[in-house]
Amino acid sequence: FNREQFAKDLTRILIRFYPFHKEAFVLSLNARYGSGKTTFLQMWKTYLEKQDYKVIHLNSWETDFDDEPIIPII
DSSP states (O other), rough: OOOOHHHHHHHHHHHHHGGTTTTOOOOOOOOTTTSSSHHHHHHHHHHHHHHOOOOOOOOOOOOSSSSSSSHHHH
């Protein structure tokens, strides 16, 4: 499925554009239900951590239980 190359490409995008966004960068991964978005993100997280990047993974399907969206992040 060429997911490794996709992960490398996204990593290069983050490295390139992150400094230009005042320490904030939002990336949306959009695909149909069941296409492997969550699996890809878990694999990408592992890939980034092996490269010594700090990664926070927040799954909204598991944490969308509060009226205040900051609560699951804290």
